[in-house]
Amino acid sequence: MTDHDAGRDGSTDARGDREPLDITAIEAMIAASGDYVFPSDDLRPRVLEAARERFCLRRTWWHLAGAMVAATLCVCCGVSLSNRLQARAESAAMPRGQELDRRIVDRGAESGESRDWALAEIVGDWRDELAGRVGDGEANSRPTATNRRTE
Amino acid sequence: MDSSHTFSRCIRESAERIAESGPAALAGLYDLAARRLVRYAIAITRNQHDAEDAVQAALVRVADSPRLLGRADQPWPYLLRMVRNESLVILRRKRRWTSLVNLADLLTRRGVDEVEREETYRQVWAALRTLPTEQSEVVVLKIWESMTFLQIAEVLDASPSTVASRYRYAMEKLARSLGRSMPSDAPQASPLLSSPLRPGGGR
Numbered sequence: 001m002t003d004h005d006a007g008r009d010g011s012t013d014a015r016g017d018r019e020p021l022d023i024t025a026i027e028a029m030i031a032a033s034g035d036y037v038f039p040s041d042d043l044r045p046r047v048l049e050a051a052r053e054r055f056c057l058r059r060t061w062w063h064l065a066g067a068m069v070a071a072t073l074c075v076c077c078g079v080s081l082s083n084r085l086q087a088r089a090e091s092a093a094m095p096r097g098q099e100l101d102r103r104i105v106d107r108g109a110e111s112g113e114s115r116d117w118a119l120a121e122i123v124g125d126w127r128d129e130l131a132g133r134v135g136d137g138e139a140n141s142r143p144t145a146t147n148r149r150t151e
Numbered sequence: 152m153d154s155s156h157t158f159s160r161c162i163r164e165s166a167e168r169i170a171e172s173g174p175a176a177l178a179g180l181y182d183l184a185a186r187r188l189v190r191y192a193i194a195i196t197r198n199q200h201d202a203e204d205a206v207q208a209a210l211v212r213v214a215d216s217p218r219l220l221g222r223a224d225q226p227w228p229y230l231l232r233m234v235r236n237e238s239l240v241i242l243r244r245k246r247r248w249t250s251l252v253n254l255a256d257l258l259t260r261r262g263v264d265e266v267e268r269e270e271t272y273r274q275v276w277a278a279l280r281t282l283p284t285e286q287s288e289v290v291v292l293k294i295w296e297s298m299t300f301l302q303i304a305e306v307l308d309a310s311p312s313t314v315a316s317r318y319r320y321a322m323e324k325l326a327r328s329l330g331r332s333m334p335s336d337a338p339q340a341s342p343l344l345s346s347p348l349r350p351g352g353g354r
Contacts, residue, residue, distance in 0.1 A: 022326070047185075051174035051210065
């Protein structure tokens with residue numbers, strides 16, 4: 001009889017000098033020894049502390065992520081606003097240099113005025129245009145430099 | 152409703168409390184399950200310190216996402232599976248040499264009326280350590296957790312017949328090893344554990 005067979009039918013163990021126990025007795029022995037081992041005393045505080053640290057870390061991470069999203073939104077809005085303001089400022093700027101010179105020549109050729117008057121009218125028109133952009137109705141109703149001269 | 156379902160319900164309630172109150176409520180789950188989880192993890196890692204690390208990692212994960220546990224169909228087997236996974240990770244990371252019969256790492260406790268049984272307990276734990284992990288964890292789940300082969304199969308992700316075979320081989324080995332080492336006044340079987348061993352059959 002092999003050792004395996006001996007264990008299965010519960011007869012004498014081939015190598016030992018004592019009979020193997022029956023299965024129900026073994027189960028009872030194992031069940032009784034289940035409470036013999038217990039966790040160490042420091043495991044409970046260790047687990048709770050680790051969970052608390054993980055929770056705080058996660059909360060901090062969420063706060064950080066939220067702050068980063070808010071900062072990104074602020075930067076995007078700021079850049080967009082800045083671009084719009086810059087474009088508006090550029091379009092509202094008084095012409096300078098060659099552009100101004102070209103306009104004076106055109107205006108002079110158009111109305112037969114001297115360069116000085118042409119420059120004065122260009123400046124007057126530019127001011128009226130600025131006032132119109134701001135939405136000042138009074139400025140809109142003001143007569144242009146050309147109209148003033150006509151009057 | 153069997154004890155496993157009742158215990159699962161308690162685990163679910165604990166998980167819901169953690170979800171509501173935060174990690175401070177983890178103490179309730181710890182008090183409920185830690186001892187059983189450590190016992191199971193020891194069967195896998197064969198070392199108490201590693202087992203406690205595995206249980207700690209699993210419980211911290213629970214505190215991190217308690218709703219996963221609360222929504223599981225069977226929270227107790229789910230938690231056992233979490234501990235098993237953590238134990239296997241630790242086992243892979245720390246392939247260490249351990250004497251199979253050395254129980255020096257275990258923290259043990261016995262009542263004053265159990266002095267004469269202590270040697271039996273030690274023999275049982277030493278015998279369990281001589282089993283392959285696949286067999287010892289089946290024994291732990293079957294006897295200490297009172298789970299059916301079907302429930303054990305779900306935890307271990309194996310077929311019920313495989314689980315039953317592992318259990319049968321484990322009990323044969325334990326019968327031989329404990330039969331050689333036990334005194335003749337071994338404890339008698341309890342009615343709860345008197346079911347015959349049948350491969351493929353659940354309790």
